[in-house]
Amino acid sequence: MNSTSQSSQAENSTLANSTFIMCKPDAVERGLVGEIISRIERKGLRITALELRTPERALAEAHYEEHAEKPFFGELVDFLTRGPVVAMVVEGPDDNTFSLMRTMIGKTNVDDAQPGSIRGDFATITNENLVHGSDSHESAAREIGLWFPAR
Numbered sequence: 001m002n003s004t005s006q007s008s009q010a011e012n013s014t015l016a017n018s019t020f021i022m023c024k025p026d027a028v029e030r031g032l033v034g035e036i037i038s039r040i041e042r043k044g045l046r047i048t049a050l051e052l053r054t055p056e057r058a059l060a061e062a063h064y065e066e067h068a069e070k071p072f073f074g075e076l077v078d079f080l081t082r083g084p085v086v087a088m089v090v091e092g093p094d095d096n097t098f099s100l101m102r103t104m105i106g107k108t109n110v111d112d113a114q115p116g117s118i119r120g121d122f123a124t125i126t127n128e129n130l131v132h133g134s135d136s137h138e139s140a141a142r143e144i145g146l147w148f149p150a151r
């Protein structure tokens with residue numbers, strides 16, 4: 001790669017084109033991380049940060065703060081903290097990366113998740129639906145800041 005294309009790639013690397021993706025503990029336990037990463041790469045998206053870690057409770061609570069008042073919040077935090085997750089920043093060529101990833105991940109409820117989507121192909125329980133993806137530009141910026149504060 002020459003210096004011109006390197007610098008233009010850096011200029012195109014914007015937060016607006018990035019989203020936060022996480023392989024949840026069930027994906028790590030079931031050995032589906034490779035499958036999920038492979039789908040992201042084959043789609044033509046780029047992983048620009050990646051970390052395997054078991055989130056502390058405070059991080060899991062902050063991550064899912066929009067659900068703090070929901071009856072399933074405690075169970076959701078228990079689930080997310082039960083083992084390692086793979087946290088990632090994923091970037092695409094345009095500002096619709098979060099939306100492309102949400103389509104690839106599939107609907108929240110496993111009964112609605114279409115075959116061809118990650119949840120549609122591999123999940124049988126809504127509470128253990130393998131992958132998280134930010135649902136807006138605002139969520140993406142907030143979640144990237146939460147999980148990768150140095151970026």
Ligand code: RTP
Nearest residue numbers: 072076107108126127128129131132133134135
């Ligand atoms: P995520 O945040 O994990 O990517 O999932 P999502 O946007 O598709 O769904 P969201 O509404 O944000 O819910 C977060 C996770 O909570 C569990 N959930 N349980 N019992 C219930 O009614 C219920 N609703 C949601 C799911 O595991 C969902 O992924």
Ligand code: MG
Nearest residue numbers: 132133134135
């Ligand atoms: Mg969500």
